[in-house]
Amino acid sequence: MFHAIQYLMGNQTREKLENFRGYGGAQSYPSRTKDIDDVDFSTGSVGLGVAITAFASLVQDCLAAKPWAKDRPLGRMVALVGDAELDEGNIYECLQEGWKHDLRNTWWIIDYNRQSLDGVVREGLWQRIEAIFGAFGWDVVRLKFGALQEAAFAEPGGERLRGWIDNCPNQLYSVLTYQGGAAWRKRLMDDIGDQGEVTALLKRRGDDELATLMNNLGGQCIETLIQAFDAVDHDRPTAFLAYTIKGWGTPLAGHKDNHAGIMTPAQMAEF
16 A cells, blocks of 8 residues: 555556565565665564654654754654564564653554464454553553444344454454355354344345444444544553454455455456
């Protein structure tokens, strides 16, 4: 997405985009030395792109304390973080360093899609994330449900649906997303259909509507995201635990092999 935006701005070439992740092509992790578009920090698969935001914020505080930068407005450093990227040790060194030096003006938006390059994230990781970040003085904001889901939970039978989502294993949620609305309906009816309020809630929605509802997680709902961002009225470091679906909006959404998957011409045309 970064490279595509840079291409539209005239800072990237089609040739390099067509050779994405290939030798001499646009890099899968932005690089100041290998890419031709406008990169401030080289990143990579070892948490560098995440941690650099915290260190940049500490440098900003240092500069603000000096005469030559004291009149410049402070900025907020923001990183989009993959949940599997939280495996990297560099991130935890950064958390401790930030705690020691009163880190502020830093947001990490954790893309909690529960899939990585080669597997499914372990169940319950969100609890560890909240505990670890909280221990280092971060605020953690959990964005699990989107506006459509919250509205459905308010309907008769909605609490049963919320409970099912809360207890659904990561792998099953991904599989049902890939299979679509009919698969969602069968599984939900098998698990919580009651010939009463829950069944009526599901029947009020066609297969496409049901799939849209189940895909409306907090990290994919603009309304939910804006409310969460606007609610922050302090400069403490904040982590937004944003539930999403890997590959959302594409025909590969939820598929176990979608990390570097390429859509077929037919899928691309439909997309």
